[in-house]
Amino acid sequence: MNNNKWIDISQPLTNSIAHWPEDTPFTNQLTYSKEQTGSVNIGQMTTSLHIGTHVDAPYHFDNKGKKIIDMDVNYYIGRAKVIDVSDVDVIDGRVLEDFSLDGVERLLLKTSLKSRPELFPEKITKLEPEIVPILVEKGVKLLGVNMPSVDPIDSKDLLCHHALHQHGIYILENLVLDDVPEGDYNLIALPLAIAEGDGSPVRAVIQPTD
Numbered sequence: 312m313n314n315n316k317w318i319d320i321s322q323p324l325t326n327s328i329a330h331w332p333e334d335t336p337f338t339n340q341l342t343y344s345k346e347q348t349g350s351v352n353i354g355q356m357t358t359s360l361h362i363g364t365h366v367d368a369p370y371h372f373d374n375k376g377k378k379i380i381d382m383d384v385n386y387y388i389g390r391a392k393v394i395d396v397s398d399v400d401v402i403d404g405r406v407l408e409d410f411s412l413d414g415v416e417r418l419l420l421k422t423s424l425k426s427r428p429e430l431f432p433e434k435i436t437k438l439e440p441e442i443v444p445i446l447v448e449k450g451v452k453l454l455g456v457n458m459p460s461v462d463p464i465d466s467k468d469l470l471c472h473h474a475l476h477q478h479g480i481y482i483l484e485n486l487v488l489d490d491v492p493e494g495d496y497n498l499i500a501l502p503l504a505i506a507e508g509d510g511s512p513v514r515a516v517i518q519p520t521d
């Protein structure tokens with residue numbers, strides 16, 4: 312570790328944060344005020360587990376898949392590389408050729424989507440499932456994106472989710488990378504220990520390494 316400061320790359324969970332169409336919105340409110348309890352304010356929240364910056368458990372798209380509590384926390388902590396792919400609408404094997412990804416364990420893709428946490432995007436950059444075997448070959452074990460999904464918004468077959476899962480690559484979505492330059496970082500993006508969770512919001516932070 313060095314003296315570089317950690318940077319928050321998470322969407323703030325406000326009552327106006329966007330949620331997946333038809334899914335449960337996020338709300339946080341005070342249930343009991345300090346005046347009522349005589350000692351403390353106590354909040355409550357309701358939310359989809361796929362809110363803001365979050366990780367997917369395989370159970371999200373595979374009935375037999377692991378739930379959040381069974382995910383290996385080591386995947387969510389460690390060296391990560393941010394690459395800028397904001398100049399393309401489709402990320403295929405060709406696009407990845409321009410970057411040196413040897414030995415990259417966690418890859419964070421900075422696509423052209425600007426972070427607007429209160430707006431659910433209509434269209435996002437397409438990831439081609441063909442990139443998954445390339446990531447596997449490089450040694451990637453976590454893929455992070457600054458979009459709500461690693462598949463097209465209207466996708467039902469979720470080809471990238473399934474391909475990543477088949478190869479044991481963990482998924483991190485809705486990162487805020489607008490002000491993050493390409494480069495090498497340490498990453499911490501831990502899910503809550505939600506026993507039966509199919510996903511979990513995370514507080515994602517990175518620290519430049521040099």
Ligand SMILES: Nc1ccccc1C(=O)C[C@H](N)C(=O)O
Pocket residue numbers: 331332333334359361367371459460461462484
């Ligand atoms: N919450 C949803 C509601 C309806 C349909 C999809 C979703 C998703 O969460 C899919 C997305 N690929 C995700 O993993 O976050």
Ligand SMILES: [Zn+2]
Pocket residue numbers: 361365366367459484510
């Ligand atoms: Zn999700």
Ligand SMILES: [Zn+2]
Pocket residue numbers: 367459460461472482484
């Ligand atoms: Zn997902």
